[in-house]
Amino acid sequence: MNSNLIEIISVSQASTWNSWAVQYFFFIGLSIGGVLLTIPALVLRKSHWLPIARLSLIVAVTTGLVAPVALLADLHQPARFYNFYLHFTPTSWMSWGAFLLPTYLLSLMLFGFQALYRDRDNRHSLTRLAAIATSVLGAGIALYTGSEMGILISRVLWQVGWLVPGYLISGLAGAAGLALVLNNLQSDTSQDANQRLVNWLNLFLILTGAWIVAWGGAGHLNLSNSGMELLRLMLVYQPVESLLLWIGLGLALPLLLGLINQSAMNVVTGLLAVFGAWMLRWVMFIGGQGIPKNGAGFYLFDLPLGTEGLLGILGSLGLWMVFLIVIRTLLSQYHPQARA
Incomplete structure (x- = not known):
């Protein structure tokens, strides 16, 4: 039974x-x-x-x-x-x-x-x-x-320590991106600061990507229940918010622009990194609350x-x-x- x-x-x-x-x-x-x-x-x-x-x-x-x-x-x-x-x-x-x-x-x-x-x-x-x-x-x-x-016991996605390094690394990426924006909007832009900020931003974005892969990989191998919930959230419930907006627009695109390293795109690169830091938290908070425990489908948020x-x-x-x-x-x- x-x-x-x-x-x-x-x-x-x-x-x-x-x-x-x-x-x-x-x-x-x-x-x-x-x-x-x-x-x-x-x-x-x-x-x-x-x-x-x-x-x-x-x-x-x-x-x-x-x-x-x-x-x-x-x-x-x-x-x-x-x-x-x-x-x-x-x-x-x-x-x-x-x-x-x-x-x-x-x-x-x-x-x-x-x-x-x-x-x-x-x-x-x-x-x-x-x-x-x-x-x-x-x-x-x-x-x-x-x-x-x-x-919160009812939120399997949040129950382990994966969020601590993720929030920290993405916060560093967002701060580096915002500092890059401010540097390029002031009258005496420092090119040396630009180069260093872009390099560190690339590193933080790569680390954020590695964190996502490690967490999702642990779920794929059935080593982490929260990792399994992350994959469900990204692939089933919120693919647009997770894959397109967060990982695509807020992580992969600024990393690509940072690796190309064109000074004319520094403001865009920085803003996208800031957006990625915000989008991560949106997916974790709003998306995480939408994952059903026993329900028939995802709880939509208006x-x-x-x-x-x-x-x-x-x-x-x-x-x-x-x-x-x-x-x-x-x-x-x-x-x-x-x-x-």
Whole structure:
């Protein structure tokens, strides 16, 4: 006797985590990636990396400011966040995140002020200390964001540690791509920075591709249930979003353009890499919630046009642009001879 439930009619089910969660994981991933890209210059003291470090730190600060806004919007009842502090639970990733996130953001703001304003030439040991502290906190955020999704037993796709390296590597790729865009949009574009950013972007994209192959390969060999769910999601349920938009447009195409390495295409290459980082999170969040456990078919997601959907996505991008303009303007005002 088969005791499993088998549904023959599929019904639409609302997604618990909507587009605001995607935006939070996207912006915090770019922020962490931007911080880690400053390590060669501000920790290892490689002076030729300083222009990239400044660009990456601007990416980290601006995206880091937007991330908590998206998180609060996703909480639905934001005032309840104080419960994380009143009732700390050591076994809960969200409880740890409630302390890690504000600590990381405070460290990031102090790091940005020190490195972009007070010590642009990287001569003070305080800058190095701030870089190390923020990088360590960023690594903690990466671990928390990749692990908190695995607490849901009903989502086999999220239950193992594959998301942690995937979010980290794709965040590095997105941050490198955004830094490449900023470098090519400023008046005094650094060709040396362009070349280094393209090379590192290619590496991060290759690593992202290797991560997908390893995860999907483990599923194909029946070594990973989550890998099997990934293959189902990509090949059966969401081939357009997964294969065409994420892997094709957001991974393979920027890698191809990066390998060709035409300076005229740097902005396009960078934007596609950023899109790929966002698309990965969209597929994991929205697509992952659509995989049925016992249902007859995939649970479709209709993107709302209001603040819970398209308007929220565009609004968060607009907020990031506001932060970028304000910070670049302040840096230009106080450092008229320098363009970061």
